[in-house]
Amino acid sequence: MALVPNPSQPGLRIYKPSFSYWYPSLEQDSESRSHLLHKIGAFYRKARKRLPRSQHRRPQGLCVGLLNPVSNIVINSLISTCKRKRGGGSSCCKGVQDDLERRSLDALVAFLTRLFPNLPESLALHYLRLADADALVAARVIVSHHGMKRFDDSEPAVLDMAPIKCAALAVGYPDPDRLVHAWRNISGCIDDTLHLLAMLHKPSSDCSHGTSKLARMLKTPPSRLSCIISKLTRMLNNGPSPGCEKDIWWAWRLAASRRSRPCSDPYLHTGLLSRTLQDAIHGFYLQALAWLPAGSSFHRSLLKAGYCYGPLDPISNIIVNTIWYDTALPPTMKLELDLDVIGTQGLHRVENRSLYGLASFLCTRYHRFDFHQALQCLVQADANLVLADPNLEPSTRSAPSFGMGGTVLMRCRPASSPLCNVVEAQGPPDTSLEEAFLAAATAASHPIPDAQVKLLTSCKAMLESALPLLQHGSDKLSYQDVKRLAMLLCPESAHDCERAFLPLPLTVYPLAKLAGMYTRISKKDPKFELHTICGVNDRVCGPTSFPPKYGHSHVNFVATPKSPCGGPAALFFAEISNNDQDDESFCCHVALPPPCAAQIRCLYCEYIGTRIVHPAGIDFHGRESEFEKMACGKDPRNGENVPPWRAPYYSNSQIINNRRSFAENVYGRKKEDSLYDDLDEHKSVDLGSISIRQLFLEI
Template sequence: MARVSNPCHPDLRIYEPNFASEQPRLKEESKSRSYLLQKIRSYYGKAQKLLGRSHRLQGLCVGLLDPASNIVINSLIERKHERERDRDHRSTTCEVVVEDDLKRRSLDGMVVFLTRLFPNLSEGLAVRYLRLAKADVLIAACIVVSDQCIEGFDASGPDVINMALRCAGLAARHPDAYRFVFSWCNISSRIDDALRLLAALHEPQRLRRSDAIIKLVHMLNYEPPSRERDVWLVWRLAEASFRRRPRSAPQLHTNLLNRTLQDTIHGYYLQALALLPPGSRFHRSLIKAGYCYGPFDPVSNIIINTIWYDANFPPSMKLELDVMGTRSLHRVENRSLYGMVSFLCTRYHELDFHQAVRCLLQADANLVLADPNLVTDTNLVYDFGIVRDVLRHGPASAFRCKLQTQAPPNTGLTVGHPDTGIEEAFLAAATAACHPNPDAQAQLLTSCCKVDPSPVLSLLPIDSHKLSFQDLSLLARFLSCNPLYEYDKALPLPPVPLKCYPRAELASLYTVISKEVNALLNKYQQMPNGDPKFKLHMICVVNDRVRGPAPWPPHRHGHSHVNFVATSKSPGGEAPTLFFAEINADNRSMSFCCPVDLPPPCAAQIPCIYCESMGTRIVHPVGIHFTGRDSEFENMACEKDPLGCVYATMRIINHRRGMAESVHVNVKEDSLYDGMDGHKSKYDIETGSLSMKEYVLLIPALI
């Protein structure tokens, strides 16, 4: 990430994307592959000693235990069509299974295993992590989780690791990848017995070793599957082993850290959209100025910044759509990230971008937790134990000021006295985040730090119940110092004309999406009187390029993935619920919707090949099949194209990166908000000022 030169304010540390690649060079990757092949060769030697010379080693080095044990287990898995395949090998010139071939295929499988578990990981970085782990694929995965600051990775559901195993088997040309996954699930569910039998292979007595091999074969191939086939039991064993190992400093893969932080920030924006009133009244203000940094929790900061901008720079027209512009939303999330990093680096000059991102991840993207001196400077004291527990297990908006003296949590930021005051730091944040009026926002947030926060906090929702227009009127009057400001009594605004291109195209698309979502919601659940239980509150994120061609125009398909918020119509009401919907307009498969849990901060995301390829931050369901979850990744592992063009992991990563680094450039969906006021940000630039490299990387965000 590049630091912006700022001679007028030398104390400000302002950062922006620089599109520098963090991928290993070809020479480094080649050396790492050679090292790994030699290491895998040594594991085959160890496995041969465990099984004895009478057993032929034909198993891959890919699995959920240590490499030598993986080879033993895979060599004992019976193959359904082994006799037919052997006959074919005698009659044709097909490939003969030899040790060198097994080594190469094992390495290919391990690389695919990692890249499927972690969608942001390129093949080159996967090879680098495998070398750090000495070809132990599960230990390598633990290192990636640690380096990316991912927490609760084993809460992603068993389908994630099963899919990664299946893709690894396919990439390694295993003759029966489904049998391969089934056997490993069986081992995982009986891990204590399996480890005991594997330990018996080290016994000097040949009879005991033979008996252990027989029992392993029976466990793998003939025993009925356990009722609870939890593959994450093995993962937890690997995590315990990883924690016992000496570990060097984390790899400086800032782009990977950024993705984890952006996903965390996205969760806060979903919560904020659920708390704001339905409709598009505040979409423009949130897109332009609703950043998640400030002196409160991230969700409260988003609401405060949005309402302040709307009250001080009100729109002249109203957009009559219940869909948020997805790319515009992602851009304000990206801007929030650079704003928070610039805040910390301005406060503490010894911090660089990477260190600041790690600090924010350890603080769950909360500046109050990230800056150990912010509480002292603002004369506010927070119960940090309650804050962290709420952020991880409940709605962030329930975060409240507590009159208790308690030290802030250890976020890894060991610094002394701040180099600048909070007003300069907020000015750096607002400048990096491209706020339309950085000086005014810095003064607002600084003033919030210096006054009693109780009036503001008392107006914000508790337990995720959405704000009313009356609440927002009180909040707007407090923030804007305008005692006459009332949302609930304001005159209606004229609608924004939607006839010009591309606004008409986007409005047409979102109208169709809204109609389909309402139809699905009406069918989802009914009350005792037959009426739908839920009503649409807000459509937050849309990927309308599912199961289509490559993400280049023209896009002629009718499949979409959608996240939307719905509220219950039942008496008493309930907290807004986040939903996932798959809309299949070609009638070849059924459309559906289902509730999804909002991932806690720093959580792993459920992968979808189509949403990953577009960089769209959609929360997908756990344990429910959707388009883009399984077969498409399997085709990709077999080097088949699921999207109509030659698609590789690196290309998907570049597309996601283009969305993740979109900070300054106007996106297509900005046209929805054009003409609503006269406050165009001076930081928005046109594509003509970009270099060719920047333009190519940003294409997914522009279209």
């Protein structure tokens, strides 16, 4: 991130996007690979001592798995043994065995890049070296550097068998499904497995001089060694009894005990922190949209000035900034057709601007902060300036935070993670609140920064009698609530003045297309009424032809229960066929992950950079099979092999580059902005010539 020169106001620290990220050089990559291959070779020598000579001349299994690397090799070697005995061949992994250590390293890299978005292969190597080639220990280090402090609170499906299968596919393992099946069996009886693995090295007093060299070295009689191996083999083959299967978070907890010293990294991975913070901020905007009244009345104001920084919690700041701007600078016209949709790119852009506003506030307020330190503080504070800056509200060291519990939008308890005390420990602020908010407004490209500074430094006093409205209960804000807040925030504005209407008939192509989407979504769950479509990706499954055609769309929308029951708003995910085939479409409730937790991955949505919340327990296009095809060098769209001379259409590096471009987008107009042009500037716009893809999704 780049600091903008500002000689006229030297006290302000204003940051803008920069694409200068640190990645290991080719020389560093080569050095890391050599170091890791040496380490992995030592793992295989240790594993050889745990297996009897009758099993292998040398271990044949990969070192990727859910335990420590040596145990993984032992388990995977027994899987290979079972496969060889059934097939009758001399080796199940003859091709892998030629260069097993290199393949194990490649599998570890594939494991990490499947588990984490935004992680290039070079950084995966870097983290594996920091973790001594232990994949799950490396994953814990990555989580720490991502600022994913609530990774443990993520959906169970975030940590599943998919990374193991992709790792196996990436190195040409002959039977990835069998490997996954065996580890799933182990997961169902992990306590017994750990006990048996520990016994392989447990000393025994009944060793005799007639035992083999291996048994004497292990101090374990051959009979006991054979028994242990037999029990492990049966576990791999037979699996746990019904009902014993469980998620694999036990492996995550075990990995915490394998790192006795803290893992230091001389490099700063600011981009990883930014992505975590942007995902958290996106959640705040989804909730703010749910609390505001339905319809497009406030979409223009939210996209132009509804930032999440301010003296309140992030969602309240979004609501206050949006209502104030809509009141202080109301549109001169109003759309005749009320669109319950907000542009995907415009929403992401205001979220990105909010991040730079938050960071610029802290760096201006405390000059000893650089951008990376500001992001660290914001992650600890859940992007809440009241928690990040102890001098913003000295009498209050906690503020409510928001989240989606289950499928319902609701306020969550304050973050359980420790608050950031870095600022407090380093002394008083270097600048005033006015200067810090001015830096935030400037960095966020606010249309009238000086006016926003005046608002943010006085809104708590202005709203004192109405603050309970922002302590959200179970119901969203009514129009009467909004009107009351507007009169308090901007009493001099005539909010109820009559406005002209912009004639915008339903026959306009994009609007007709969206109306059809509303209808189809409403039919999926008649108990709910559509509130707002808040994220669309119509580039799922494809392109399959020229001009490009895509098979499906992924959509997030907020809906509320219909009367007479009523109730709080809920977040939904829909996969909609672009060919109007209803049998291929579905929608379901989704739970918004808590701030700084992991997201359910989707190859197609990540590829174009959209922040769409996906379901954890339902399969969808882009969740599993597409990642598996990509891992083994095939085209995810059709499963065909990608020729060596042609770069793959979908690849990990391409996904990362696209997401980075989308995440750093804070400037420039989009097609969807033209929808609001006539509301402010009385310009004529030919919406009929804009397709739905251009209007809401074009990158």
